Amino acid sequence: MKASEHFTEAELACHCCGVCQVDDTLVTALDALRNAAGKPVVIDDACRCPKHNAAAGGVGHSEHLFIPGGQNTMAADLRIPGLTMEETYELALEIPAFAKGGIGAYDGDFIHVDTRPNGPARWARVLGRYCAFDTLLSFSPNDPRNLTVPPNLHVPLPPR
Numbered sequence: 001m002k003a004s005e006h007f008t009e010a011e012l013a014c015h016c017c018g019v020c021q022v023d024d025t026l027v028t029a030l031d032a033l034r035n036a037a038g039k040p041v042v043i044d045d046a047c048r049c050p051k052h053n054a055a056a057g058g059v060g061h062s063e064h065l066f067i068p069g070g071q072n073t074m075a076a077d078l079r080i081p082g083l084t085m086e087e088t089y090e091l092a093l094e095i096p097a098f099a100k101g102g103i104g105a106y107d108g109d110f111i112h113v114d115t116r117p118n119g120p121a122r123w124a125r126v127l128g129r130y131c132a133f134d135t136l137l138s139f140s141p142n143d144p145r146n147l148t149v150p151p152n153l154h155v156p157l158p159p160r
Contacts, residue, residue, distance in 0.1 A: 002027050006034040011043045012076070014066070016052035023072040025115040029097035030076060033113070036091055037080050044110055046076040063102065063114040075102070075114035085109050 002024045004012075012027075013020035026046075034041045048056060048064040058064055063075035080088045089105055092098045092113050102121040104112040124131050 005031045006041070007031070007043065012046040012073070014047040014049045014052050015045070016055070017049045019049060019066065019068070020047055021066040021068070021072050022047060023074045023115060025097050026072075026074050026076065029095050029101075029113070029115055030078075032095045033078075033092060033098070036094055037083065037088075039080060039082060042079050042081065044077045044079065047073040063116050074116055075112060077106075077110050077112050079110045085111060 004027050007027070007030060009020040012022050030041065030043075045056065045064065047066050048058060048062065049068075050065065053060075053062055053065050056064075064073055064077075065071065066073045078088075079085075080091070083091070085105055088111050089103060092103050092111060095113075097115045098113045099120065101116045101119040102112065102114040102123075104122070105124045106112065107126045
């Protein structure tokens with residue numbers, strides 16, 4: 001991993017095994033996001049070994065996944081204290097590597113960003129189901145009716 005201006009290896013390392021095998025493009029993009037935000041960015045999850053990825057419910061081709069001696073992690077789940085999820089999402093869109101890659105929003109008040117080479121991809125996930133981003137913004141846990149999959153979703157959906 002290249003040196004980061006704002007993030008330590010410990011912040012990006014796998015929570016399971018402690019390995020930090022991160023793609024340089026992701027590090028550069030995270031630093032750019034931190035600079036654009038003008039405040040700390042909290043990384044909830046980045047590197048995942050296969051065991052951690054399975055425990056986190058990640059798909060087998062997750063951009064979080066690293067393969068020792070092979071594929072580097074290209075993804076991070078993050079939040080920016082003091083910004084709403086929508087503000088964080090909009091800020092991520094301003095970072096070219098994320099705009100070309102993947103940006104997803106989750107009902108746990110965090111976003112996923114990645115530097116996948118086959119993007120762009122956009123999605124939201126509420127109660128374990130993929131839906132339109134606007135649905136997430138208006139989501140009420142007491143009324144989960146209008147969870148619809150957007151027609152331009154670029155992420156494989158899990159089997160029902």
